[in-house]
Amino acid sequence: MEKKALKDLDKLFYPDSVAVIGASNNPKKAGNVWLNNFIRYGFQGKLYPINPSEEEILGLKVYKSVMDVPDEIDQALFTVPAPVVVKAMEDCGRKGVKVGVVHSSGFTEAGEEGKLMQQRLAEIAKNNDMRIIGPNCVGILCPESRVAWARPCTFPEEAGGVAVVSQSGGGGGFFVNLAAEQGVTFSKVISIGNECDVSVLDFMEYFQEDPKTNILFIYLEGFRDGRRFLEIAKNFCLRKPVVVYKIGRTEVGGRAAASHTGSIAGSLDVYDGAFRQAGVFRAEDIEEAIDILVVFSNVWFKQGIPQGPRVGIISGPGGPGVATADSCIEAGLQVLNFSDETKQKLAEIIPSASRTNPTDVDLGVKTREHFATRVEIIENDENVDMLAIVGPGESNPKGSMEEILKIQEMCKKPFIVIWPSAGKDVEECKEVLSQKRVPLFLTPKRGGQALGALMQYKKALDRLKEEMGQ
Amino acid sequence: MNRVENGKDILVNVRKAKRTVLMGHETNAFLSSYDFPIARSEVASSPEEAAILARQIGFPVALKVLSPEIIHKTDARCVKLGLDHPKKVEEAYKEIIDNARIYNPGANIEGALVQEMNDGGVELIIGLASEQTFGKSIMFGLGGIWVEVLKDVSFRIVPLSLWDAKDMVEEIKGYPLLKGIRGEPPKDLDALYDLLVQVSTLGQTIEEIREMDLNPVFANEKGAVIADARIVIH
Numbered sequence: 291m292e293k294k295a296l297k298d299l300d301k302l303f304y305p306d307s308v309a310v311i312g313a314s315n316n317p318k319k320a321g322n323v324w325l326n327n328f329i330r331y332g333f334q335g336k337l338y339p340i341n342p343s344e345e346e347i348l349g350l351k352v353y354k355s356v357m358d359v360p361d362e363i364d365q366a367l368f369t370v371p372a373p374v375v376v377k378a379m380e381d382c383g384r385k386g387v388k389v390g391v392v393h394s395s396g397f398t399e400a401g402e403e404g405k406l407m408q409q410r411l412a413e414i415a416k417n418n419d420m421r422i423i424g425p426n427c428v429g430i431l432c433p434e435s436r437v438a439w440a441r442p443c444t445f446p447e448e449a450g451g452v453a454v455v456s457q458s459g460g461g462g463g464f465f466v467n468l469a470a471e472q473g474v475t476f477s478k479v480i481s482i483g484n485e486c487d488v489s490v491l492d493f494m495e496y497f498q499e500d501p502k503t504n505i506l507f508i509y510l511e512g513f514r515d516g517r518r519f520l521e522i523a524k525n526f527c528l529r530k531p532v533v534v535y536k537i538g539r540t541e542v543g544g545r546a547a548a549s550h551t552g553s554i555a556g557s558l559d560v561y562d563g564a565f566r567q568a569g570v571f572r573a574e575d576i577e578e579a580i581d582i583l584v585v586f587s588n589v590w591f592k593q594g595i596p597q598g599p600r601v602g603i604i605s606g607p608g609g610p611g612v613a614t615a616d617s618c619i620e621a622g623l624q625v626l627n628f629s630d631e632t633k634q635k636l637a638e639i640i641p642s643a644s645r646t647n648p649t650d651v652d653l654g655v656k657t658r659e660h661f662a663t664r665v666e667i668i669e670n671d672e673n674v675d676m677l678a679i680v681g682p683g684e685s686n687p688k689g690s691m692e693e694i695l696k697i698q699e700m701c702k703k704p705f706i707v708i709w710p711s712a713g714k715d716v717e718e719c720k721e722v723l724s725q726k727r728v729p730l731f732l733t734p735k736r737g738g739q740a741l742g743a744l745m746q747y748k749k750a751l752d753r754l755k756e757e758m759g760q
Numbered sequence: 761m762n763r764v765e766n767g768k769d770i771l772v773n774v775r776k777a778k779r780t781v782l783m784g785h786e787t788n789a790f791l792s793s794y795d796f797p798i799a800r801s802e803v804a805s806s807p808e809e810a811a812i813l814a815r816q817i818g819f820p821v822a823l824k825v826l827s828p829e830i831i832h833k834t835d836a837r838c839v840k841l842g843l844d845h846p847k848k849v850e851e852a853y854k855e856i857i858d859n860a861r862i863y864n865p866g867a868n869i870e871g872a873l874v875q876e877m878n879d880g881g882v883e884l885i886i887g888l889a890s891e892q893t894f895g896k897s898i899m900f901g902l903g904g905i906w907v908e909v910l911k912d913v914s915f916r917i918v919p920l921s922l923w924d925a926k927d928m929v930e931e932i933k934g935y936p937l938l939k940g941i942r943g944e945p946p947k948d949l950d951a952l953y954d955l956l957v958q959v960s961t962l963g964q965t966i967e968e969i970r971e972m973d974l975n976p977v978f979a980n981e982k983g984a985v986i987a988d989a990r991i992v993i994h
Contacts, residue, residue, distance in 0.1 A: 513893055516917065520917055549887060550907060555887075559915045560897045560915050563928070564916075566916070567916050753923055
């Protein structure tokens with residue numbers, strides 16, 4: 291998309307005025323939910339409900355059409371039936387509305403007639419220098435500006451660095467809720483619908499320049515132009531990491547292939563190849579996607595970038611520490627012996643405790659006070675680039691939580707916490723840690739993979755820089 | 761005649777004959793015109809001629825039937841390998857023609873390709889496929905009869921950079937075989953990277969190619985050799 295067109299997307303995320311076409315007093319209708327969402331979320335700009343048969347909705351004056359609104363309208367939301375959308379979009383074009391977000395369905399996904407209407411929308415956008423998101427989309431969430439989307443959800447309070455572009459309305463919302471529980475905070479969240487005007491690739495170009503976004507997550511069904519994706523993605527990854535979760539993995543419908551290559555190359559294989567080529571992460575499942583977002587948000591962009599692949603592991607119970615070491619090595623990292631100096635210093639504190647890497651320390655009351663000190667000693671080891679702190683015991687979750695917060699203050703090298711145990715007390719402590727942006731992972735495997743992802747990105751960056759001559 | 765123009769002419773002729781799959785000697789001529797490292801081969805139209813050509817090329821040789829209608833030559837029992845004596849070549853030629861007639865009685869049989877055998881080397885497959893979203897994609901991996909079972913392959917999108925070629929070679933599980941195991945010397949990885957980029961360039965510049973298999977490609981200590989190939993045009 292041209293630079294100017296991308297700039298127009300600012301009015302999508304930071305509108306001063308929003309019209310809701312199809313606003314309603316019926317709480318069961320999208321025209322009510324969407325308007326109410328803006329109000330509840332705390333949108334500070336002007337709101338204009340548009341409905342030819344109402345006077346007042348949710349305490350706001352209603353207008354018969356956008357043409358009747360005496361002020362400028364930056365953004366228009368649409369929840370009326372498809373044919374009405376087209377007519378209203380023409381009005382918006384004349385009015386000078388910059389961005390339209392169409393929740394209504396009944397377009398290309400519905401059949402031939404719908405396809406024609408969708409083409410009409412694209413034309414109107416082009417002729418009026420407007421940008422249209424959708425149709426058949428859930429809308430936008432922007433914590434910074436309190437722009438809300440059309441479905442009910444828990445609104446993220448805090449703004450953060452993760453941008454989400456979802457080709458699935460339902461999947462996107464579900465993802466945001468799940469990720470927020472693990473302390474992920476968002477810059478912008480978009481459910482993109484049928485992409486009649488603005489596409490996933492356009493948003494990639496936008497987010498590459500957006501100073502508020504440092505990571506992109508795409509919930510993907512598929513691209514229309516894979517080669518354009520590759521070009522854009524390579525440039526993007528040079529600046530910021532991208533994580534993709536792809537659905538629709540299996541090949542539907544046989545394809546007559548006359549060669550080995552043709553019959554072996556499944557569509558997910560080819561997508562995978564493209565992702566590797568661009569330096570993009572492809573997550574196997576939602577949990578992995580969230581873990582990658584957590585490790586980038588709370589380690590790479592917050593604590594700092596590990597200088598190398600060597601992990602120092604300190605655990606409460608011994609087993610999970612070893613499991614973490616296994617996972618780190620499987621993820622391509624190194625778990626080396628501590629230096630003699632480190633071993634000596636560890637011995638000075640607790641002569642009987644282990645001095646190998648991973649080292650374990652029972653986080654019972656007696657040894658707890660030494661925990662932060664031990665972490666400090668290991669952190670200073672020259673064979674350690676980052677730390678994994680594993681499985682604080684269940685015996686004193688609150689105490690462990692306080693130790694970890696202490697460690698967060700003092701630790702100079704990047705670290706993660708792997709805390710497998712559950713139970714109400716532990717869950718509460720973990721929530722506090724997540725809110726304070728301590729990078730938390732549920733299992734040794736997920737923690738190891740997350741650290742591995744940091745190194746993977748480092749490698750991808752080096753390769754891209756070499757390849758693109760930077 | 762300009763060699764590259766020659767290659768395009770081959771495709772034109774194939775299309776004129778209303779075919780989409782190139783025959784063995786056409787494939788070889790086409791790849792040769794684009795400077796691909798193919799095994800040396802000649803066309804024979806009789807058992808005696810096959811024997812003479814085999815002597816010229818140097819034993820051992822392989823013999824493969826040339827027929828527009830017979831695409832799966834091994835299934836049709838129309839491929840003979842490791843022929844190390846003129847008499848064996850003559851007998852193999854006769855056998856191949858007989859098998860061809862049994863496999864497909866109506867097929868046009870134009871003769872057989874006499875090709876030099878490759879000694880040792882790691883057997884690989886390199887392919888080009890067309891796909892809706894990404895245009896052309898490249899496949900690389902361990903070849904042989906296991907490719908369909910083990911599927912130890914990697915994929916990338918055209919155009920391929922040298923870095924992409926390197927990554928996709930290192931990605932396969934069989935990579936240690938190429939680096940050399942148990943005292944075996946390493947294979948010529950640079951030749952493989954170059955070959956991959958060459959396939960990518962071909963895929964980029966010749967729109968008419970829909971699919972291509974280079975199978976097997978033998979990775980040797982020095983260079984790589986394409987022992988068989990299949991090209992499918994739109």
